[in-house]
Amino acid sequence: MSGFDKVVSSYEEAMEGLQDDMTIIAGGFGLCGIPENLINEIKRRGVHGLTIVSNNCGVDGFGLGVLLEDKQVKKMISSYVGENKLFEQQLLAGELEVELTPQGTLAEKMRAGGAGIPAFYTATGYGTLVGEGKEVKEFNGRNYILEEAVTGDFAIVKAWKADRYGNLVYRHTAQNFNPMAATAGKITVVEVEEIVEPGELDPTQIHTPGIYVDRLIKGTFEKRIEQRTVREA
Amino acid sequence: MSLTREQLAMRVARELEDGFYVNLGIGIPTLVANYVPKGMDVMLQSENGLLGMGPFPTEAEVDADLINAGKQTVTTIPGSSIFSSAESFAMIRGGHVDLTVLGAFEVDVMGNIASYMIPGKLIKGMGGAMDLVAGADNIIVTMTHASKNGDSKLLPQCTLPLTGAGCINKVVTDLAYVEIADGKFWLKERAPGVSVDEIVKLTAGELVVPEVVPEMEF
Numbered sequence: 001m002s003g004f005d006k007v008v009s010s011y012e013e014a015m016e017g018l019q020d021d022m023t024i025i026a027g028g029f030g031l032c033g034i035p036e037n038l039i040n041e042i043k044r045r046g047v048h049g050l051t052i053v054s055n056n057c058g059v060d061g062f063g064l065g066v067l068l069e070d071k072q073v074k075k076m077i078s079s080y081v082g083e084n085k086l087f088e089q090q091l092l093a094g095e096l097e098v099e100l101t102p103q104g105t106l107a108e109k110m111r112a113g114g115a116g117i118p119a120f121y122t123a124t125g126y127g128t129l130v131g132e133g134k135e136v137k138e139f140n141g142r143n144y145i146l147e148e149a150v151t152g153d154f155a156i157v158k159a160w161k162a163d164r165y166g167n168l169v170y171r172h173t174a175q176n177f178n179p180m181a182a183t184a185g186k187i188t189v190v191e192v193e194e195i196v197e198p199g200e201l202d203p204t205q206i207h208t209p210g211i212y213v214d215r216l217i218k219g220t221f222e223k224r225i226e227q228r229t230v231r232e233a
Numbered sequence: 234m235s236l237t238r239e240q241l242a243m244r245v246a247r248e249l250e251d252g253f254y255v256n257l258g259i260g261i262p263t264l265v266a267n268y269v270p271k272g273m274d275v276m277l278q279s280e281n282g283l284l285g286m287g288p289f290p291t292e293a294e295v296d297a298d299l300i301n302a303g304k305q306t307v308t309t310i311p312g313s314s315i316f317s318s319a320e321s322f323a324m325i326r327g328g329h330v331d332l333t334v335l336g337a338f339e340v341d342v343m344g345n346i347a348s349y350m351i352p353g354k355l356i357k358g359m360g361g362a363m364d365l366v367a368g369a370d371n372i373i374v375t376m377t378h379a380s381k382n383g384d385s386k387l388l389p390q391c392t393l394p395l396t397g398a399g400c401i402n403k404v405v406t407d408l409a410y411v412e413i414a415d416g417k418f419w420l421k422e423r424a425p426g427v428s429v430d431e432i433v434k435l436t437a438g439e440l441v442v443p444e445v446v447p448e449m450e451f
Binding site: 029030031032033055078079080081082088091092100102103104105106107108110111122123124125126127128129130160171172173174175176177178179180207223224225226227228229230231232233 | 279280281282283288289290291292293295296297298299300301303304305306307309315316317318319321322325326345350355356357358359360361362363364367368394395396397398399
């Protein structure tokens with residue numbers, strides 16, 4: 001097989017090397033575009049002391065929420081964590097730490113981490129609790145705070161389609177944080193709905209080039225909906 | 234009479250212009266989408282990575298991969314685009330979104346806004362609100378003028394942790410339309426049947442009242 005072939009045969013192999021106290025960057029927004037089977041594999045492995053960088057922390061019993069059940073998470077770096085009772089309990093009991101990070105800053109921290117940029121200035125959070133203790137610099141009469149990039153020991157990503165070389169296409173708003181997460185892992189693991197041969201995806205339509213991807217696996221997905229809102233036909 | 238939620242949304246909708254890209258927060262701001270004037274095109278930006286947000290889907294159209302920032306199932310419209318969270322916040326931080334409408338707990342005479350955290354209550358997080366208030370030039374805050382206990386939400390200084398500093402200059406409440414400049418609130422319009430005295434009584438920060446305060450019309 002080609003040295004570019006990223007496909008692995010099992011979820012166990014996909015998360016090989018995951019250890020206690022590692023940092024994991026996860027794609028997804030709410031329950032949309034989350035690597036649900038990779039999360040379940042992390043639960044199965046029983047590792048503890050994890051730091052997880054993800055916009056949200058799932059819900060009770062699904063998504064990243066399942067990692068709270070056996071207290072595997074030490075710290076969440078997220079912008080919004082309100083959908084999860086177990087999270088609330090562990091936070092109040094001091095068993096879980098949360099670093100609330102503005103959503104755009106979180107996306108940019110991942111992007112910068114993957115792009116080799118150690119830190120960046122942003123106006124977001126200046127003059128708020130988020131800015132406390134951070135370097136402030138004025139540019140053109142406006143104040144900005146210095147935010148540091150993040151990288152992970154692992155990045156876990158959900159995409160729609162991939163070729164065997166790890167070129168990825170996302171579907172609709174299941175894209176969200178996934179492209180940045182994909183760039184920011186020392187080991188980037190991607191699960192997809194369909195794997196095709198190299199050449200079958202249009203190169204102009206690739207969202208994430210395969211260079212960022214280390215391991216690739218095809219899964220089946222529940223795709224739970226958080227807020228099912230409909231109108232009359 | 235103080236404005237209903239719908240009237241608040243209708244008043245805010247008058248600030249829309251043809252060709253505007255608009256980000257609407259959760260709650261009353263979302264209702265603004267229902268009052269876009271006829272013949273005007275605006276495109277709604279949802280910060281999870283959708284520009285050109287359509288209505289809720291029919292049961293048959295529901296797609297778990299297509300949601301808005303409130304995690305509700307939505308649709309696209311002709312001309313929509315979909316992108317990553319980093320791209321989405323580049324639009325917001327780069328000042329490309331023409332109008333942002335969001336709710337708040339408090340605003341003050343310096344244009345500070347507090348909208349995400351009440352100490353002692355569970356903190357859920359700021360989501361994209363800090364990015365939105367820091368990135369946009371044109372922001373409208375919608376909220377009730379006072380709490381249920383009658384405490385003013387237009388203050389000399391915010392008491393709750395800030396979402397953003399010095400970034401708000403327009404506030405539409407259930408009683409009035411107020412602008413913020415030079416460290417003061419400036420009363421511009423009042424809700425139908427609401428007296429200036431009532432507004433003054435419920436505005437804790439310094440309020441400049443002109444001789445004539447026009448009534449909003451609906």
